[in-house]
Amino acid sequence: MNERVLKRIFWTAGTLLFVVGFAGWWDRIANGHENADYGTIVPWGLWIAMYIYFIGLSAGAFLISALVYVFRVKRFEPVGRVALFTALVTLLLALLSVWADLGHMGRAWRVIANPNFKSPMAWMIWLYASYVAVLAAELYFVLRRDLVISAEQGGPKGRVYRVLALGSKDVSDKRAGRDQRIVRVLASIGVPVAIMFHGGVGALFGVIAARPSWNSGLFPILFLVSALASGGALLTLVIAVFQGGLRESRDTIVALGQLVLGLLLLDVLFQISEYLVAGYGGVPGHVEGLKLMFTGPYWWVFWVWQIAIGTLIPIVILASRRRSNPYWVAGAAGLIAVGFIGLRLNIVVPALAVEEIQGITGAISSPRMVTDYFPALGEWLLTAGVVGLGLLVFGVGEKFLPRATKDASHVSV
């Protein structure tokens, strides 16, 4: 498979998903939450799982870009820019997913205007805002000089670059050196912010004493490691298709593959730790969620989606001799990126799908009062639309993303 075929698949998938997404958005806007399958027992579903999935991708991609911009790891320099851009796009998708989930989408501004800082969610929102600001600023200073140079080409594309350059015209080396220093400072600020933001989302779940399956000190850490593994995997896949693709980034892809393998194994270690400690005690509240995940009606989300697709097969590929074949590495990375949607679903749903008060689902006969949750068609379609939009935005943006050329990289990176 060459790059052209991959890109054609990419654009077709992006367009298709984006278009079917309109049906989901229409259903959400016209009918509110009436057709959604989540209810009172499982109040959060696919959209929240996709939210934490997307911010995980974002935080992971950003933290890997920090290897370039903070720790100056030469090997990953080619992925720096695309990592930042990926982080920005996935963050936008996260926002759309969680926005659709709100009961009153029109009141979303309140979370900024009237925050209750006793709530982990308010912290998450403010950290989200800080993170997106740092991320956008960093990306701007990484690209500034190249944007100015590209703006000089003129034509419609040049005009876009001129807008993106925000009026800057200076292409001097002195100014580029200043950009570099600003980038380093921003990236260094960004690392703790990204950790607080994504770890904070883990805490949002972890602090809930009412849900024993979440209520563990390991949770924020598990979120971070999962973020790194999934974000790294997505990046690997991205550079296999874009920014020169497999042709130019062979070594980087192979190196990223090994980094992702390490992160994935760490993630597995944390998961096993979590399952063992919770499972061994046998405390009903703790075990119910796990039992549901392992042997419940949606066992396949765990065993097939999360474990086989997202964990075992990629580990086998990345640990075997194929680890030095960029095609296989990119494939394994794709499996991880898809498989971690299963992992995110398994974080959100099974812990909720447990009766908090024994017998409460039997007390009322209502489709909203059931432990069974399987995303409704509208939920799937809206999610597809969000993913499709992400692919399109990324695809268009990537066309404008000035490449870090070999000779330019020592100034602009």
Add this chain to the structure above:
Amino acid sequence: MTSDGDHSLLEARASETSAALALDDAAPRVELSRRQLIDHLAKVGAGALATALLAGGAIEAAAAATRTGTGSAPSTKNKYRYGMVIDTRRCVGCRACVVACKAENKTPPGVYYTVVLEEGLMEQPDDRPLFMTKPCFHCEHPPCTDVCPVSATFKREQDGIVVVDYDRCIGCRYCIVACPYGARYFDFGDDYPAVAEDTPWAGVPSPELGQYRERGNDKSPIGNVRKCTFCLHLQDEDGRYDKDAGRWPACAKTCTGHAIHFGDFNDRGSEVSRLLRERQVIRLKEDLGTEPNVYYML
């Protein structure tokens, strides 16, 4: 979990004190200046927040912190502490409370401010089932209110009733997730046929929270989280209920077996206070430290 009467009284008083302390902690917010608010927040370990507040939104946040339910003067702070003592031995499982609540609050399908749980002990033919009616417990330390990102749900200072501000709630459902007792319900916008088909009944507003909202497309409380209010719309201006006048929470008023005892735990002479003193009561999931204001006699 089980404690004898005296113990639970002590416990009740202890929680009263701690509630008072908590309120002292919270109450001065009303007069807090921006500076004080920032100091206060810094003390509780939110230094970063203080910075954020300095940058903006401080006034909004302070304003948010000062809201105290539906028009209470500061003098009525912590005047009552309403709660229930539910005698499971008197409950026959008729579910009249569920229906009365629905009729009173006009809740839509899937939204129940009280439910009756049934524990089937039918292994032996002569075993009787255990019924338990379960409203919101209006906890002394409600985990649901702290997690609300916009302070839309809060515990009213004057009577301890946990309410939701339907005009502020964004419908994120974090409070449903955080409530250990399944007392909160999301209003998905479903309607019973009588409302969906726009019969005259559809135009009758719900007296809930004294707001008399008419049900309409996407209008709050659709898209909000809803919960039991102890029928606070039946309180008089002074915040008092009157059983003889029928101004009493619908479930307690209708209970055929007189299983639901409602009243003010601050009033030592009230029926519920007496029951706490004299009878053995339990509360659910005491280990979570929520200190429900609804007790059960087994």
